[in-house]
Amino acid sequence: MAFELPDLPYAHDALAAQGMSKETLEYHHDLHHNAYVTTGNKLLEGSGHEGKSLEEIVKATYQDGALVQSGLFNNASQHWNHTQFWTMMSPGTTAMPTELEKALTEAFGSVDKFKEAFSAAGAGQFGSGWAWLVKDTDGSLKVTKTENGVNPLCFGQTALLGCDVWEHSYYIDFRNKRPAYLTNFLDNLVNWENVAERLTA
Numbered sequence: 001m002a003f004e005l006p007d008l009p010y011a012h013d014a015l016a017a018q019g020m021s022k023e024t025l026e027y028h029h030d031l032h033h034n035a036y037v038t039t040g041n042k043l044l045e046g047s048g049h050e051g052k053s054l055e056e057i058v059k060a061t062y063q064d065g066a067l068v069q070s071g072l073f074n075n076a077s078q079h080w081n082h083t084q085f086w087t088m089m090s091p092g093t094t095a096m097p098t099e100l101e102k103a104l105t106e107a108f109g110s111v112d113k114f115k116e117a118f119s120a121a122g123a124g125q126f127g128s129g130w131a132w133l134v135k136d137t138d139g140s141l142k143v144t145k146t147e148n149g150v151n152p153l154c155f156g157q158t159a160l161l162g163c164d165v166w167e168h169s170y171y172i173d174f175r176n177k178r179p180a181y182l183t184n185f186l187d188n189l190v191n192w193e194n195v196a197e198r199l200t201a
Contacts, residue, residue: 001051002044003037003079005029006086014091018188019181024172032168033082040075047072054080055153062154069148077149081130085164090191100196107141114143119182121145122165131182133161135199160198161190 008029013022044050049057049072058080061073069077101111108114114133122131125145132144134157141160144152152159163185170181 001053003040003054003076005034005037006083008086010091015089015189018091018093019173019184020089020189021173024169027172028164028169029082029086033079036075036078036082040072040079043072043075054083058151058153062150064154069150074149077151077153080153081149081151081162081164084159084162088161088191088194089185089189090194093188094190094192096192097196100192100199103141103199108143115183115186117143118161118163118186119179122163122182123179125165128166131163131165132157132159133195134159158198158201161195 008025012025012029015025016022044057049060052060054076057076058073061070061076063069063073096111104111104114108117118131118133121143122145125131125147127147129145129147130149130151132146132152134142134144134152136142137156142157144157146152146154151162163182165178165182170178174181174184
């Protein structure tokens with residue numbers, strides 16, 4: 001099954017008023033994400049993983065504990081990560097559903113404390129990577145961070161929210177201010193209804 005670049009679920013300029021510019025989305029989606037798809041398809045040929053789902057390829061090619069992952073894993077996982085990322089944001093702010101607010105409060109003490117933990121994970125990820133809110137294998141909610149393209153699928157976790165902290169995701173709009181980007185992401189960009197749907201799925 002060949003990888004395909006999904007369309008953005010909103011216009012390129014739809015998030016501009018919330019801190020993510022049209023230029024960022026043009027570079028991030030149309031160039032960076034598309035490159036993962038194109039390169040991934042080339043690496044998929046003859047790999048023995050043709051016909052598998054994207055999730056199956058990510059899990060099958062992840063090398064636990066390896067300092068360097070395979071090219072197929074890197075591109076497949078980044079394709080998966082970005083496909084989730086676009087749907088985790090929405091034009092206009094969305095209210096946090098009550099069940100999600102309750103779950104975050106039970107897990108972290110309050111929504112604000114969750115945001116602090118999430119922002120700290122993203123800001124503390126050395127180099128490229130992602131910050132995540134996950135449902136762990138025991139059903140508990142946790143904040144994690146991963147390097148490069150590694151994602152919750154690799155650990156049997158369910159991704160509820162992910163934020164890309166590779167420089168290409170924020171440098172046009174925030175330059176080197178990654179903490180400010182993370183704060184803006186949580187306060188202005190997250191589609192909390194999408195997060196709640198992932199929690200109850």
